Amino acid sequence: MASIPKIKTVFSKSLDDFFYGIAELAQFSVNVFREGIRPPYEFKEVLNQCYEIGIKSFVLVGVTAFILGLVLVMQSRPTMIEFGAGSYLPAMSSISIVREIGPLVTALICAGKIGSGISAELGSMKVTEQIDAMEVSGTNPFKYLVATRILATTLMIPVLTVYADFISLIGAFTGSNIKDDVNVHFYFNRVFEALHYTDVIPSFTKTFFFGFTIGLVGCTKGYNSKKGTEGVGKAANISVVVSMVGVIIIDMVVTQITSMLGYL
Amino acid sequence: MMGAMSHIEPGKQVAQPAIEISHLQKAFGSKVVLSDFNLTINNGETVVVMGRSGIGKTILIKCIIGLIKPDGGQMFVFGKDISKLDHRELDELRMRVGFVFQSSALYDSMTVRENLEFPLRRDRRKKITENIDDLVREALRNVGLENAIDLMPSELSGGMRKRIGIARGLILKPEIVLYDEPTTGLDPITSEEITQLILSLQQKYKTTSIIITHDVDLAREAANRIVFLAKGVAYTQGTYDELVHSDDPEIKHFFKR
Numbered sequence: 001m002a003s004i005p006k007i008k009t010v011f012s013k014s015l016d017d018f019f020y021g022i023a024e025l026a027q028f029s030v031n032v033f034r035e036g037i038r039p040p041y042e043f044k045e046v047l048n049q050c051y052e053i054g055i056k057s058f059v060l061v062g063v064t065a066f067i068l069g070l071v072l073v074m075q076s077r078p079t080m081i082e083f084g085a086g087s088y089l090p091a092m093s094s095i096s097i098v099r100e101i102g103p104l105v106t107a108l109i110c111a112g113k114i115g116s117g118i119s120a121e122l123g124s125m126k127v128t129e130q131i132d133a134m135e136v137s138g139t140n141p142f143k144y145l146v147a148t149r150i151l152a153t154t155l156m157i158p159v160l161t162v163y164a165d166f167i168s169l170i171g172a173f174t175g176s177n178i179k180d181d182v183n184v185h186f187y188f189n190r191v192f193e194a195l196h197y198t199d200v201i202p203s204f205t206k207t208f209f210f211g212f213t214i215g216l217v218g219c220t221k222g223y224n225s226k227k228g229t230e231g232v233g234k235a236a237n238i239s240v241v242v243s244m245v246g247v248i249i250i251d252m253v254v255t256q257i258t259s260m261l262g263y264l
Numbered sequence: 265m266m267g268a269m270s271h272i273e274p275g276k277q278v279a280q281p282a283i284e285i286s287h288l289q290k291a292f293g294s295k296v297v298l299s300d301f302n303l304t305i306n307n308g309e310t311v312v313v314m315g316r317s318g319i320g321k322t323i324l325i326k327c328i329i330g331l332i333k334p335d336g337g338q339m340f341v342f343g344k345d346i347s348k349l350d351h352r353e354l355d356e357l358r359m360r361v362g363f364v365f366q367s368s369a370l371y372d373s374m375t376v377r378e379n380l381e382f383p384l385r386r387d388r389r390k391k392i393t394e395n396i397d398d399l400v401r402e403a404l405r406n407v408g409l410e411n412a413i414d415l416m417p418s419e420l421s422g423g424m425r426k427r428i429g430i431a432r433g434l435i436l437k438p439e440i441v442l443y444d445e446p447t448t449g450l451d452p453i454t455s456e457e458i459t460q461l462i463l464s465l466q467q468k469y470k471t472t473s474i475i476i477t478h479d480v481d482l483a484r485e486a487a488n489r490i491v492f493l494a495k496g497v498a499y500t501q502g503t504y505d506e507l508v509h510s511d512d513p514e515i516k517h518f519f520k521r
Contacts, residue, residue: 121373124372125371125372128367128369128372129365129367129369130369130370130371130372132326132331132363132369133365133370133371134371134382135331135358136329136331136358136361137358137383137386138355138356138359138383138386139355139382139386140351140355
């Protein structure tokens with residue numbers, strides 16, 4: 001059994017690492033805003049990153065969203081029918097998807113795919129001196145590599161979420177039609193009748209924060225990675241874990257705020 | 265410790281040095297790398313910095329280009345104090361200084377062409393009037409790799425990567441070039457080819473150079489002056505012959521006599 005002083009040391013180190021990580025993220029985000037607003041602007045690289053981050057994720061996000069919508073309806077249908085609420089399936093699925101499943105699942109998929117990708121790419125550029133090479137070419141690597149990626153994730157996660165919501169609703173419609181025969185006009189009329197702007201606006205707004213968090217964590221961990229290739233792997237791993245936890249915490253905070261404002 | 269051997273003739277008017285380093289200090293935690301390093305490099309001079317591995321040679325040239333911030337001392341490049349330059353001024357100065365990395369540091373996600381185009385497209389001093397493609401091809405011709413223009417860095421051999429790294433470091437036609445171990449990790453024949461390449465490019469572009477190396481052959485062929493870095497200072501300096509015939513045990517041991 002580990003001795004108490006040893007446990008205390010481990011606990012203290014974990015606490016140190018936690019606060020160090022928070023400070024590192026805070027400092028990085030300040031630098032992002034400072035460098036991001038200062039010209040020259042890297043519009044071309046932002047577009048390039050939007051393509052790399054956003055467009056290349058469409059297939060993965062689409063397939064996952066379709067399956068989730070389909071499974072949601074198939075799992076809920078028996079219970080809803082048991083309580084005589086089968087006709088509420090479109091409303092239930094649309095509110096679940098738009099408020100929670102669409103934004104959260106898109107953000108978690110992107111934390112895994114994009115966050116780890118950014119972290120590994122920047123980490124590997126760091127250990128192979130490519131970031132130094134960029135700096136000696138008269139390019140500010142923070143602006144060129146970091147600010148552009150964070151802006152791209154902040155802009156593309158909302159786009160991917162809207163797309164995921166739409167595909168997921170098609171999945172839910174498909175799920176409804178496996179056992180029942182539901183008309184497409186009827187189904188989507190019920191979907192849009194059930195949705196209110198108080199469902200759409202908070203859930204859409206939080207996706208910008210999700211995107212910023214995923215980009216910020218991925219860039220921070222990658223840019224600050226150390227100890228060669230081992231450090232790159234570690235950075236990618238930590239970036240996925242931290243950004244997923246960050247997304248879930250933001251989701252909880254937004255839900256609380258929405259609830260306090262009386263929208264839930 | 266041997267004193268510095270002066271190469272400036274008395275009474276001769278001295279132009280402003282390209283690089284002037286005085287009392288440079290750098291430590292990482294408790295490990296002192298540079299304690300009081302002094303060096304002046306004149307325009308057109310090629311200085312080779314030698315010393316044992318991990319002694320701080322790369323740190324020295326990274327301080328000169330502003331990649332690492334020193335703890336103390338002053339560094340003047342073209343008469344400008346590096347520590348007092350803002351971001352923009354530092355970027356402008358860096359356009360006048362080429363840096364050839366030990367690992368070549370080619371951008372993995374770009375082709376050879378894009379690697380060479382990158383510094384040209386980022387050059388904010390002036391609009392490139394010449395065709396970028398012509399400049400890239402000229403740089404590749406200089407290093408004998410015109411056929412590699414559309415290859416990815418992962419498709420290049422170690423020697424080819426070094427050559428492309430040199431081509432990229434020189435593509436803006438810098439007045440100063442800093443080489444970080446350009447022949448390390450190469451076989452003797454390729455090392456000799458890289459040495460000859462560096463010499464021919466120096467003759468062509470009349471650059472001031474600092475070469476960090478352990479390669480005695482490269483030092484003998486390229487150096488106007490060799491600076492031996494030890495104990496955090498410029499331990500001794502002189503021509504190749506002066507160092508090779510030195511009685512100092514540290515120098516003797518290094519040159520394996």
